Amino acid sequence: MKIRQSWFKRLFHSGVLFYILLVALALVYILPFIIQIATSFKTDAEATANPLSLIPATLTNASYRKLFLNSDFPVWFKNSIIVTIAVTAGRVFFDSLAGYALSRIEFRGRNVIFALLMAVMSVPAVVLLIPKFLIIKTLGIYDSYAGMIFPLLVDASGVFIMKNFFESIPRSVEEQAMIDRAGTFRIFWSVVLPMARPALVTISILSFQGSWNELSHFIVSTQSSELTTLTKGVASLASGQLSAGNQYPVKLAAAVIMTIPVAILFFIFQKKIMNTSEGSVKE
Numbered sequence: 001m002k003i004r005q006s007w008f009k010r011l012f013h014s015g016v017l018f019y020i021l022l023v024a025l026a027l028v029y030i031l032p033f034i035i036q037i038a039t040s041f042k043t044d045a046e047a048t049a050n051p052l053s054l055i056p057a058t059l060t061n062a063s064y065r066k067l068f069l070n071s072d073f074p075v076w077f078k079n080s081i082i083v084t085i086a087v088t089a090g091r092v093f094f095d096s097l098a099g100y101a102l103s104r105i106e107f108r109g110r111n112v113i114f115a116l117l118m119a120v121m122s123v124p125a126v127v128l129l130i131p132k133f134l135i136i137k138t139l140g141i142y143d144s145y146a147g148m149i150f151p152l153l154v155d156a157s158g159v160f161i162m163k164n165f166f167e168s169i170p171r172s173v174e175e176q177a178m179i180d181r182a183g184t185f186r187i188f189w190s191v192v193l194p195m196a197r198p199a200l201v202t203i204s205i206l207s208f209q210g211s212w213n214e215l216s217h218f219i220v221s222t223q224s225s226e227l228t229t230l231t232k233g234v235a236s237l238a239s240g241q242l243s244a245g246n247q248y249p250v251k252l253a254a255a256v257i258m259t260i261p262v263a264i265l266f267f268i269f270q271k272k273i274m275n276t277s278e279g280s281v282k283e
Contacts, residue, residue: 033259040064040253047248063249064257072225073254076233080212083148083229087211090153092203096196098154099162100188104171114163120156126216133220147221148229152211158203165199166192201269209262230258 034054039047040063042056050057067073101107102114132151133142141147169192177187193200215231222228228236234254237247 036252037256040249040256042249044247044249048246051248063253066250067253067257071233071237072228073233073257075226076228076230077257079227080230082145083152084208084211086145086149087152088204088207090149091155091158091207092200094154095158095203096162096193096200097188098159099164100166100192102159102163103166104174104188104192105184117156117159121160129216129220132217136221143222143224143227145227148218148227151221152214152217155207155210158207161203162196162199165196169195205265205269208265212258212262230254234258 035052038054038056039051041059041061042050042053043058043060043062046053046057102110102117136142136147136151139147141150173195174187174191177191182190213231214229215235218227218229218232222232234251237251237254
């Protein structure tokens with residue numbers, strides 16, 4: 001008994017139990033995704049009979065062929081790519097501009113604007129859907145790419161992140177450019193912005209993921225099938241758009257394809273995601 005207790009204590013103090021727990025939690029976390037991939041290669045009958053099996057009895061790509069050949073999935077994918085790239089580029093630029101202005105430029109009402117920014121971050125997105133719909137209709141951009149993209153070009157949380165990062169950069173790095181009579185935008189673009197690469201990567205990933213997975217905004221801004229995005233399209237698949245039956249393989253195949261771009265982006269740039277100290281300069 002004492003031998004068992006001492007063995008357990010050695011495992012506990014060495015951290016092995018901790019790592020075993022982490023591995024178990026990781027497996028629980030990724031299990032739904034593994035089931036999703038496995039089910040996408042099953043037949044409808046097998047997916048219904050054995051929805052949780054990890055190895056398909058009959059490996060088939062029929063669900064993927066059905067998505068690309070017998071549905072509007074390519075149109076949905078194209079629309080999502082266009083909107084996501086435009087929104088990500090816009091957010092990186094405008095969030096950086098706003099963050100720099102709030103952190104560096106002294107002007108009347110700056111604190112009020114920042115307080116309003118914090119207030120917007122605390123408001124649930126669903127509360128703003130009806131006002132957003134009314135504004136889009138009034139501006140005449142309903143059911144268009146403009147209506148899908150413009151309202152998403154600035155994000156309060158992105159401005160907040162960029163403001164905090166710019167404040168971590170000492171003003172001394174800008175003094176030489178001021179001596180050379182560089183303008184505010186030139187200092188921002190040529191001096192400060194290159195130092196904010198970790199924050200820019202963070203904003204890019206968050207913006208890409210947010211706009212790629214956006215659903216509620218596209219529901220209130222479009223109605224044409226030609227402007228349907230992946231999120232709206234997959235939601236229609238979940239309601240049984242293609243045909244009768246549960247259609248588990250088709251639905252999960254669509255979900256797998258939706259997951260791939262965000263996963264690739266994250267794994268490529270995960271080491272460059274901002275931490276609070278990276279990029280700052282010590283005075």
